[in-house]
Amino acid sequence: PDADGKYTVTMIPGDGIGPEIAASVQSIYKAADVPIRWESVDVTPSLINGKTTLPADAVASINKNLVALKGPLATPVGKGHQSMNLTLRRTFALFANVRPCKSVQGYKTPYENVDTVLIRENTEGEYSGIEHEIVPGVVQSIKLITKPASERVIRYAFEYAKSVNKPEVRVVHKASIMKLSDGLFVETAKEVAQEYPDVKLTFELLDNTSLKLCSDPSEYKSLVMVMPNLYGDIMSDLSSGLIGGLGLTPSGNMGDKVSIFEAVHGSAPDIAGKGLANPTALLLSSCMMLRHIGLNSYADQIENAVLKTIASGPENRTRDLKGSSSTGHFTEQVIKNL
Numbered sequence: 001p002d003a004d005g006k007y008t009v010t011m012i013p014g015d016g017i018g019p020e021i022a023a024s025v026q027s028i029y030k031a032a033d034v035p036i037r038w039e040s041v042d043v044t045p046s047l048i049n050g051k052t053t054l055p056a057d058a059v060a061s062i063n064k065n066l067v068a069l070k071g072p073l074a075t076p077v078g079k080g081h082q083s084m085n086l087t088l089r090r091t092f093a094l095f096a097n098v099r100p101c102k103s104v105q106g107y108k109t110p111y112e113n114v115d116t117v118l119i120r121e122n123t124e125g126e127y128s129g130i131e132h133e134i135v136p137g138v139v140q141s142i143k144l145i146t147k148p149a150s151e152r153v154i155r156y157a158f159e160y161a162k163s164v165n166k167p168e169v170r171v172v173h174k175a176s177i178m179k180l181s182d183g184l185f186v187e188t189a190k191e192v193a194q195e196y197p198d199v200k201l202t203f204e205l206l207d208n209t210s211l212k213l214c215s216d217p218s219e220y221k222s223l224v225m226v227m228p229n230l231y232g233d234i235m236s237d238l239s240s241g242l243i244g245g246l247g248l249t250p251s252g253n254m255g256d257k258v259s260i261f262e263a264v265h266g267s268a269p270d271i272a273g274k275g276l277a278n279p280t281a282l283l284l285s286s287c288m289m290l291r292h293i294g295l296n297s298y299a300d301q302i303e304n305a306v307l308k309t310i311a312s313g314p315e316n317r318t319r320d321l322k323g324s325s326s327t328g329h330f331t332e333q334v335i336k337n338l
């Protein structure tokens with residue numbers, strides 16, 4: 001913390017509904033007297049020498065504060081621009097994406113009591129961007145798996161499991177087919193596991209995990225899943241679907257130094273500026289952020305108020321949750337429930 005006991009956090013409000021949901025978070029934090037000072041930055045990228053580049057003051061702010069909360073960013077349409085999210089992950093070496101999915105009481109989905117955690121390798125695999133055309137009509141895309149990147153995300157999964165008292169880490173893979181690449185991920189997990197004798201290590205084929213997660217997710221309550229990039233991308237959205245969609249799902253992008261917490265949904269241009277956006281995903285992401293900083297009691301207080309508001313009836317829920325509330329009314333109700 002700073003000398004006055006407050007923590008300075010970089011806020012990237014983002015595009016579309018971003019500023020509306022960021023404002024909601026900020027007013028709830030103010031009402032709860034959370035010791036956070038926001039430093040808002042704009043990350044509109046520019047193309048420098050053909051590379052998507054972040055503004056220097058945004059990079060400086062994140063490097064100084066080490067923790068950031070991020071709204072959705074619209075990927076600029078136009079040749080040469082890389083996804084901003086990919087740029088952020090690369091710039092700050094955010095190697096693990098953590099996606100917890102917990103049922104929201106009062107918002108009914110086919111399964112109750114879903115409680116999964118998925119950790120996705122965030123830097124390589126199928127997303128390495130190595131693609132080329134060999135001859136017209138034949139392209140090659142390379143999936144890159146390295147031992148160091150596998151090791152750090154798997155070690156992170158073990159540390160995470162310990163920190164939330166889950167007794168098992170499950171590696172989700174397809175080493176039956178991709179013997180070398182996924183095989184390296186699996187072998188690395190076996191090595192890392194030796195450092196964690198108290199945590200059980202299990203393995204499961206990706207297709208089997210897909211089948212089991214959507215037919216009975218209860219088995220996944222007591223474990224943490226970890227997997228290569230593409231599998232994690234797909235399976236984390238599948239997990240979100242189990243609890244009611246992306247509007248409810250928080251996430252954290254973790255590096256050795258910097259962590260960026262973000263809502264997983266996009267900028268929702270169809271409803272931007274209309275006061276209809278649901279700030280829940282950004283609020284729950286901010287609670288992950290508070291726990292990362294060590295401000296657990298504020299995280300519990302805000303999370304409970306959000307869940308209580310959602311459970312209190314359709315008049316207090318936003319339209320995406322089959323309710324009739326505006327962003328402003330929802331925010332007021334959360335403040336009342338603090």
Ligand code: NAD
Pocket residue numbers: 017071072073074075085246247262263264265266267268269270271276277278279280281318320
């Ligand atoms: P989207 O998530 O923005 O919208 C999909 C649907 O969900 C829309 O109908 C939208 O109104 C609704 N929705 C999303 N978030 C909501 C919320 N908080 N409250 C209420 N309704 C919500 O996906 P899209 O339309 O495919 O993408 C729009 C833009 O967002 C694109 O430029 C895309 O690149 C970007 N995007 C950014 C991120 C990110 O920054 N993490 C993620 C996905 C998409």
